[in-house]
Amino acid sequence: MATAAYEPRIVAFFCNWCTYTASDLAGTARLAYEPNAPVIRVMCSGRVDPQFVLKALQEGADGVLIGGCHPGDCHYQEGNYKALRRFRLLKRVLTQFGVEDERVRLEWISASEGDRVQHVINEMTHQLRALGPFHQARS
Amino acid sequence: MAQKPKVAFYWCASCGGCEEAVVDLEENILKVVDAVDIVLWPVAMDFKKKDIEAMEDGSIAVAFINGAVRMSEQEEWVHLLRKKAQMVVAFGACAHLGGIPGLANLNTKQQVFDTCYRDVPSNDNQAKTVPGLDSTVDGHHLHLPVFWDTVKSLAQVIDVDYYLPGCAPPPDLIWGAINAILTGQLPPKGAVLSPNKACCDDCPRKDTKPDKIEISEIKRPATHLMDPELCFMAQGFICMGPATRSGCGNRCIEGNMPCRGCFGPMDDVYDQGAKFLSAFASILAPKDEAGIDKLLDQIPDPTGTFYRFSLPTSLLHRRKTGAPV
Numbered sequence: 359m360a361t362a363a364y365e366p367r368i369v370a371f372f373c374n375w376c377t378y379t380a381s382d383l384a385g386t387a388r389l390a391y392e393p394n395a396p397v398i399r400v401m402c403s404g405r406v407d408p409q410f411v412l413k414a415l416q417e418g419a420d421g422v423l424i425g426g427c428h429p430g431d432c433h434y435q436e437g438n439y440k441a442l443r444r445f446r447l448l449k450r451v452l453t454q455f456g457v458e459d460e461r462v463r464l465e466w467i468s469a470s471e472g473d474r475v476q477h478v479i480n481e482m483t484h485q486l487r488a489l490g491p492f493h494q495a496r497s
Numbered sequence: 498m499a500q501k502p503k504v505a506f507y508w509c510a511s512c513g514g515c516e517e518a519v520v521d522l523e524e525n526i527l528k529v530v531d532a533v534d535i536v537l538w539p540v541a542m543d544f545k546k547k548d549i550e551a552m553e554d555g556s557i558a559v560a561f562i563n564g565a566v567r568m569s570e571q572e573e574w575v576h577l578l579r580k581k582a583q584m585v586v587a588f589g590a591c592a593h594l595g596g597i598p599g600l601a602n603l604n605t606k607q608q609v610f611d612t613c614y615r616d617v618p619s620n621d622n623q624a625k626t627v628p629g630l631d632s633t634v635d636g637h638h639l640h641l642p643v644f645w646d647t648v649k650s651l652a653q654v655i656d657v658d659y660y661l662p663g664c665a666p667p668p669d670l671i672w673g674a675i676n677a678i679l680t681g682q683l684p685p686k687g688a689v690l691s692p693n694k695a696c697c698d699d700c701p702r703k704d705t706k707p708d709k710i711e712i713s714e715i716k717r718p719a720t721h722l723m724d725p726e727l728c729f730m731a732q733g734f735i736c737m738g739p740a741t742r743s744g745c746g747n748r749c750i751e752g753n754m755p756c757r758g759c760f761g762p763m764d765d766v767y768d769q770g771a772k773f774l775s776a777f778a779s780i781l782a783p784k785d786e787a788g789i790d791k792l793l794d795q796i797p798d799p800t801g802t803f804y805r806f807s808l809p810t811s812l813l814h815r816r817k818t819g820a821p822v
Contacts, residue, residue, distance in 0.1 A: 404779075408771040412812035429784070443778040446789045447799060451774060454603060454800040456817030493818070 366420040366486035368395035370479070371410065373403045375433040376468050377425030383472035391476040392483035395423060402426070403464075404437025408448045411462055420492045421461045423482055425475075428466040438466070460485045461492060502558035502679070504529075505537035505549070506588075507578055509571040510598040510648065511564030515589040516540040518665035519561075525672055532679055533558070537578075546574070549581055557582040559678055561661075565591040565598045565809065566649045570642035579655040586674065586690075590664040590759045592651040593689070594769075595809025597664070599648045600801055602808050602815035606646045646818070650810050660689040664759035664806060667746050691744030693764050696756050699743050702728045713782040715795035718754060729755040730780070735802060740766070740773035759806045768812045770803035777803075 372378040378399045384391065400406060403426025411422045424445065426438040445464040452462055463482060467474045508516065522529065536557060537544045560582035566572055579585055590596040601609055614620065614627045632639050651657050661674055674690045677683050684690070697703060706728040716733040723729070729736035729750075737758035738750075745760050762769035783789045796802060804811055 408775050409766075409768050409812065412768055412771055416812045439784045440779045442784075442786065443781050443789050444775055446786065447774050447778045447793055447796075448771075450793060450796075451770070451800045451803065454798075454816070455813050457813075 364487070364491055366394050366483055366489075366491070367418065368421040368423055368479070368482060368486065369414040369419045370395040370397045370423040370425065371400050371403070371406045372397050372425040372467075373405075373427060373433075373438075374399055374401050376427035376431065377403075377465070377475065379469035380425075380467045380471050381475045383469065384475045385472075387472050389472055389476045391479050394483045394486075395479045402432065402434050402437035403441035404432070404434065404439075406441060406444075408444055411448060415457065415461070415492060420489075421463070421482060421486045423478070424462075424464045425467050425478075426464070428468055431468065457492070458489060460489055501532065501534040503536045503556060504533040505557050505560040505578060505582060506535070506540070507537060507560060507562045507574060508539060509562065509564030509575065509592070509651075510567045510596075511589065511591050512597070513540065514665040515563035515591075518589070518663075518668065518671060521668045522672060523668070525668070529675060546577070549577060552581050554580050555583050559584040559586060561586045561588040562651055563588040563592050563665075565595050566651060566654045567598060567601070567645050567647075568642040569645075572654055575651060575655050584658045584678070585651075585655065586678075587651040587657045587660045589666055590662060590761065590806045592657075593660045593662050593810075594761045594807040595648055595650045596759075596806050599650070599807070599809040600805070601648050603800065604816070605818075606644055610644075647815050648809050653809065658686050659683070662689055662691050662742060662760040663745055664757075667744075667748065669746065670744055689742065689761070689764070691742055691760060694743050695763065696738035696741045696743045696745065696747070696760070699747065700728075700738055700750055701747060702726060702750065705731065707731055710780045711782040712780055713792070715792060717795075723753055723755075725753050735777065735796070737769075737773055737803075737805075739776045740769050757805050758803075761807055761810075769807045770800070770811055773803045774799070 372381060381397055403424055406424050414422050424441065426441050429438060432438040449462065465478050520526065535542065537549055560578040562575055562578060562585060566575060587593045591598060610627055614622055615625060628641055630641055630643065661670060670691060705726060710731050712733050714733050723734065724732055734755045736755035738756040740762060741756050741758045742760040742763050749756055758769060762772060766772050781789065781792055783792055
């Protein structure tokens, strides 16, 4: 039986106001990029519970991408700062869990940066393709 | 006289504190002994595995099992007890969540053995002897249980009916659970026998919590004095209260120590450590990456702190196998 080549699966959480709008823009501008990161729209990057990241990894994702508004631009004033603090702390925990740095990423992408969505998803897909699948021991 | 219900107590990877907790029932233990027939309790009474094996399936009314499961022998015992008992109660944090032994899931079996039998300075083991599975001494053959790479909670090995949380469960919860079992007044299967609300909800320091907390210095009990009345989070100490189930009677808080999370998460929380991380990170003061990282440097072991009791039952269960050290 032929085995399908490994393709990384990335779960992307994009905030409604900036990064999701940017990915919409990338679409209308017909920017082609890797199809490996289906997007889940959340109202704010501050809505991304660290449990979502872990749940995605546990359920078979190879990477998680969080996209939010640039510092100072949050629609809810503080949400992206909370996201940043959670992310920095979560990264430390993930390192202790042996999860490689490339697998979980936070990016600030404003509504006008469609090309940035293209670049980030391409780059992350290529990195994870090189890194290989995330196998977590399950009980 | 009607036959008294049969009760078994068993311990797996545990410290013995849960056994103490049973004795802490004080005079109530006499009522327990009056009401039930204890058929297994290795810490206190002499029964053998073959005694249990000889019993009919389902003839034990309830088995209270404490400790995490990390060896093949423990696995055999809990499967045996599951077969013989109508009801299994995971007793204490280790059986419920994996507990302190579960922190070994940040390492492998090899690392645990290297540390315990080779590297610890207090060891006197010049021959570098490490326990093996089989050995023969003077013609006598010895077979030891398999030590697993991964520590598991009880429910990850057998079907569990109820959970009694805590390190160790407090006497009033144990007494309440025993009464509920004896009178048949039990919640639906799978319930944790403790109120489903956060520790902060009945914390004696609740009123001292300011509306908004901003932490710009993370303090530790070992290096900072603790105010005996003020909310620990407001002081800058890591207190697991917001992400921990109540019912403990605030024993740590009354002793002027922040909550460490032994009661585990509330219902509907997948991962206690991540939930706490989320709450805690949101109240840190800095907004820039460098400032955040500098503050976070003050937490030497975030995983060991946030997952102190719940690592095996966390979403990722253990350190990624094969990950470089």
